[in-house]
Amino acid sequence: MTKIIKQYENIRNKINAYRFALFLVNWDSETEAPSGCFINRSKQVGTLNEEIYKLQTAKETSIIINQLYKNRKQLDPILSHEIVEFKRSLNRMKKVPIKEFVEYRKLLAVSPKTWQQAKKTADFSLFQPTLEKIVDYTKRYIKYVETKKNQGYDILLDEYERGYKTKDYDLFFSELKDELVPFIQKVTAKSLEYNDAFVNQTYPIEKQKEFVKYLETVMQYDTTRGLMKESEHPFTSGFGPADVRYTNHFHEDNLISALFSAIHELGHAIYEQQVNPELENTLLWGGGSMALHESQSRFFENIIGRSRGFWKHHFPRLKNTFKKQFKGIKAKDFYQYINLVKPSLIRTEADELTYPIHIMIRYDIEKDLFTNQIQVKDIPAIWNVKVKEYLGIEVPNDREGVLQDIHWACGMFGYFPTYALGSAYAAQIFRTMNKDFKVLKSLKNKNTEEVNYWLKINLHQYGATMKPKVLFKTVARGNFNPKYYIRYLIRKYSKLYQLDQ
Numbered sequence: 001m002t003k004i005i006k007q008y009e010n011i012r013n014k015i016n017a018y019r020f021a022l023f024l025v026n027w028d029s030e031t032e033a034p035s036g037c038f039i040n041r042s043k044q045v046g047t048l049n050e051e052i053y054k055l056q057t058a059k060e061t062s063i064i065i066n067q068l069y070k071n072r073k074q075l076d077p078i079l080s081h082e083i084v085e086f087k088r089s090l091n092r093m094k095k096v097p098i099k100e101f102v103e104y105r106k107l108l109a110v111s112p113k114t115w116q117q118a119k120k121t122a123d124f125s126l127f128q129p130t131l132e133k134i135v136d137y138t139k140r141y142i143k144y145v146e147t148k149k150n151q152g153y154d155i156l157l158d159e160y161e162r163g164y165k166t167k168d169y170d171l172f173f174s175e176l177k178d179e180l181v182p183f184i185q186k187v188t189a190k191s192l193e194y195n196d197a198f199v200n201q202t203y204p205i206e207k208q209k210e211f212v213k214y215l216e217t218v219m220q221y222d223t224t225r226g227l228m229k230e231s232e233h234p235f236t237s238g239f240g241p242a243d244v245r246y247t248n249h250f251h252e253d254n255l256i257s258a259l260f261s262a263i264h265e266l267g268h269a270i271y272e273q274q275v276n277p278e279l280e281n282t283l284l285w286g287g288g289s290m291a292l293h294e295s296q297s298r299f300f301e302n303i304i305g306r307s308r309g310f311w312k313h314h315f316p317r318l319k320n321t322f323k324k325q326f327k328g329i330k331a332k333d334f335y336q337y338i339n340l341v342k343p344s345l346i347r348t349e350a351d352e353l354t355y356p357i358h359i360m361i362r363y364d365i366e367k368d369l370f371t372n373q374i375q376v377k378d379i380p381a382i383w384n385v386k387v388k389e390y391l392g393i394e395v396p397n398d399r400e401g402v403l404q405d406i407h408w409a410c411g412m413f414g415y416f417p418t419y420a421l422g423s424a425y426a427a428q429i430f431r432t433m434n435k436d437f438k439v440l441k442s443l444k445n446k447n448t449e450e451v452n453y454w455l456k457i458n459l460h461q462y463g464a465t466m467k468p469k470v471l472f473k474t475v476a477r478g479n480f481n482p483k484y485y486i487r488y489l490i491r492k493y494s495k496l497y498q499l500d501q
């Protein structure tokens with residue numbers, strides 16, 4: 001056994017080295033790479049992916065994995081879990097012809113640039129041929145890996161959140177829709193009175209960065225194991241707990257966007273920094289699942305970052321950083337503004353209450369696309385109708401409509417629903433955490449140390465060593481139930497908007 005484990009570790013080290021190279025290339029592509037480099041880059045990325053594919057599907061690898069799989073009960077639990085997962089993805093991978101896989105990877109190395117161009121000019125037709133290719137490949141992929149138990153769009157959903165299928169999301173979203181849509185109408189019928197003179201001001205970018213640095217210390221982000229750069233679309237990207245980077249975007253006329261993007265991404269980053277360092281060289285150092293990852297970013301962004309408790313302690317610092325802009329503004333004014341409920345076009349800027357509606361729109365469209373009810377060319381028109389129907393607003397152009405998010409350009413279908421699920425997870429985790437200590441009161445220490453510690457012990461340390469549903473049950477001490485999320489939202493916003501519950 002020892003010999004075969006060693007052989008396995010050799011293969012794993014090589015896979016990790018290739019993945020590390022791809023991680024760095026991707027980071028560079030999204031942050032600093034010159035625009036002219038992408039044609040060549042797509043070839044290099046294609047080759048690296050081909051090498052990983054060959055290594056994973058090699059006969060020698062299969063023999064080793066199968067032997068370890070057979071003897072998995074004798075392995076330590078972490079290695080055993082890794083082998084089970086390896087075998088699972090190997091089985092899938094082998095079903096996809098290598099030529100198609102490499103071609104697809106090459107396409108994905110340039111498709112985000114095409115999307116960016118289309119977004120810039122607000123013209124979906126520029127992106128349409130690329131998106132059609134991505135969707136075509138994804139449909140072929142589904143056919144390759146389909147089984148009796150798992151078919152169609154469910155394959156994609158399951159890939160981003162194991163164990164969640166169309167029937168689960170249908171149920172989840174219909175519950176949200178029934179409860180939240182009428183509640184949003186009640187909330188938006190009322191208005192809040194507060195001083196919003198700070199909103200239409202100019203915020204020098206250097207000062208914004210200075211405050212974001214401060215937020216990093218508040219959230220205890222370890223900058224010896226991470227850094228921040230700028231990109232079109234904020235994201236977090238890591239390679240083990242010792243290297244967790246994130247990006248942000250800064251606009252002089254929008255301070256709020258940079259602040260909450262930072263808190264959101266730092267939520268993701270803290271998760272990965274707090275994974276047990278012993279998992280570093282395994283394939284399990286990432287988060288437990290997409291929804292679990294998103295539960296952490298949304299937890300920090302909304303439950304912590306949009307709470308009164310948080311700003312009670314950090315608003316004075318904010319006011320001091322932007323003295324002129326915040327003249328005469330009270331913490332309460334700021335708190336009300338950052339929790340303002342207003343149906344809007346951009347998902348990432350949406351308020352906490354209307355946010356899941358944006359996800360519902362994506363989910364509906366993806367589902368129809370992969371059940372062949374609609375075609376790629378129809379998407380912008382359908383998008384605009386749905387936004388009107390669910391949010392009651394007109395979409396002025398594709399940039400603020402269907403082109404706003406990068407995900408489809410990266411081939412990520414089935415990913416969006418995990419955002420809403422993550423938000424719901426966050427509310428239930430918050431409820432459990434409050435049984436152990438008064439979460440919002442703990443913020444009086446001017447940092448999130450107590451919160452981070454609880455999350456480390458109950459969730460972060462485990463990385464991806466358990467199945468997502470098991471991990472959720474461990475941290476929430478119970479099965480998932482969307483009623484906690486609905487209850488959390490209704491309570492918070494009833495109080496803010498002085499509505500009877």
Ligand SMILES: [Zn+2]
Binds near residue numbers: 264268294
């Ligand atoms: Zn996120």
